[in-house]
Amino acid sequence: MHILVVHNRYSSGQPSGENRVVDWEVDLLRSAGHRVEVFERRSDDIAAMPLLEKAAVPLLVPWNPSVRKELTARLRASRPDVVHVHNVFPLLSPAVIAACGDAGVPVVATLHNYTQVCPPGTLQRDGRPCTECVGSTPLPAVRHGCYRGSRLATVPLALSLSVNRRRWWSGVQRFFCISDAQRDVLVRAGMPAERLALKHNFVPDPGVYRVGEGEHLLYLGRLAEAKGIRLLMAAWDEVAASGGVGVPLVIAGAGPLEAEVTAWAAGRDDVHYAGLLDPAECRKVVARSVAVVAPSTWLEAFGLVVVEAMAAGVPAVAAGHGAFVELVEEGATGLLHRPDEHTSLAACIRRIADDPDLGREMGQAARRRYEKYFSPAVGLEHLEEEYRTAIAGR
Known part of the structure; x- marks a missing residue:
């Protein structure tokens, strides 16, 4: 298959399991003979932006029109069988879903957290679990300043969730939930259950194993x-x-x-x-x-x-x-x-x-x-199966 992976990479200064999962899946698919291209942005690039451009980044969180234009052109030129979306915050935005619709390419999306129902994606406030926005509006998140302790910083995320919810739910053929626990929360929030597939992350075999009692x-x-x-x-x-x-x-x-x-x-x-x-x-x-x-x-x-x-x-x-x-x-x-x-x-x-x-x-x-x-063989089997389902149902 010909697959285009879409991902906004998190800052390299801190550990990111999501970045690693994306890299592992790309390598696994390529090693299995699939053609994989990547369309990405890097959060590291924000630091090097001119001041005005940097200040405008929050405005692009709900919608980045230039990304829609760029991705649409690329999809029409390369015609992949399926697009696999991971993270779109902060530089890509849900405009990537519209671009896939413009080009008529089926979309799958891995839900690495809870951003579909919670602006910061953590289901947590003040160190405790919180589901106040689940199945409701994201106004409580703004009121409490759930993203980085700031109401102002939370507004773009809350706005994106509100205005793009239906776009996500109608524009994505298959959502990959990485645990049953996550899927249960999302179903309760009203996401279309028939599109929520369980697909655990896999981990490459490390090649080094515990010997003895441990140190x-x-x-x-x-x-x-x-x-x-x-x-x-x-x-x-x-x-x-x-x-x-x-x-x-x-x-x-x-x-x-x-x-x-x-x-x-x-x-x-x-x-x-x-x-x-x-x-x-x-x-x-x-x-x-x-x-x-x-x-x-x-x-x-x-x-x-x-x-x-x-x-x-x-x-x-x-x-x-x-x-x-x-x-x-x-x-x-x-x-x-x-x-x-x-x-x-x-x-x-x-x-x-x-x-x-x-x-x-x-x-x-x-x-x-x-x-x-959770081995690569199991991960590859699930990926290929879900891609075929999305392509068949386009």
């Missing part, structure tokens, strides 16, 4: 409130106060709470802040883990780091809500702690660190689960 507990991801890093720090302090677990906590990543994490880890023998690691270093540090900890306070639509741990034969300790409850088999491939409760998280950390045999068994079961549900 550390690992947090790998964005250093942000929604990812539960503060919850983890509180839980680890409780673990340390009771004598520790014999292995250190390694934190790898970057984000808005980096200074806070660095200060907390400074001078401690039981914590190591590794900073932002490259992909090869990430694979190695995962494979050396007793467990990967994913304590997100928001309702994760997927949880890529958990599946990366599975691929390396490493169990996970994750929050018991959102997609984690379908990724982690409690007591079999990992442990689920009560969301937002650092005492429950601390108890799970102690349990998995104090029982090497349990950790080893869970890691082996996690690898088997990865091979069955």
Whole structure:
């Protein structure tokens, strides 16, 4: 098949699972013999824009007419079989859907978060789950300044959601939900259930796997409130106060709470802040883990780091809500702690660190689960099937 992938890349200064998923899918499809082209914008480019152009970026979030014109011309010239849309914020906009309609090319879209029903896409406010805008208007998000704590910054997102909702729902043949938990929320919000297909993200085989009991507990991801890093720090302090677990906590990543994490880890023998690691270093540090900890306070639509741990034969300790409850088999491939409760998280950390045999068994079961549900072969099969469905129904 001839596929055009549309994606606005997130900033390279912070970890982005979404960027990696897009790159993995492009490489996988090409390796399978499909012709894949990419139409993209990069958020990194905003910093280099002239001042007036930079100031105008929020105005283009709901609609970017130049993108519609450019993409329409490209589609008419290259005539792909299907367009696969990922992220369109902030430089592409939903104008890409109109361009596909102009050119008569079928569209599929991966929903990596909840931006179809929540302006910031997190279903979270003030560190707690929030569904006030789900199935309603996005006015509460503006009132609370849900995007970056700013009402002004939230307005373009809320406006885009309001004016483009029907365009998305009528212009996209198949939406890919990356978990059942995400799909359930979107169906309740009124999205057309018959167009919402479950398609988990896949993870490439890392080539390095856990051997032995592991050397550390690992947090790998964005250093942000929604990812539960503060919850983890509180839980680890409780673990340390009771004598520790014999292995250190390694934190790898970057984000808005980096200074806070660095200060907390400074001078401690039981914590190591590794900073932002490259992909090869990430694979190695995962494979050396007793467990990967994913304590997100928001309702994760997927949880890529958990599946990366599975691929390396490493169990996970994750929050018991959102997609984690379908990724982690409690007591079999990992442990689920009560969301937002650092005492429950601390108890799970102690349990998995104090029982090497349990950790080893869970890691082996996690690898088997990865091979069955989240391997590249499974990912390719699902992609090809959904593309054919969209093309047949154009």
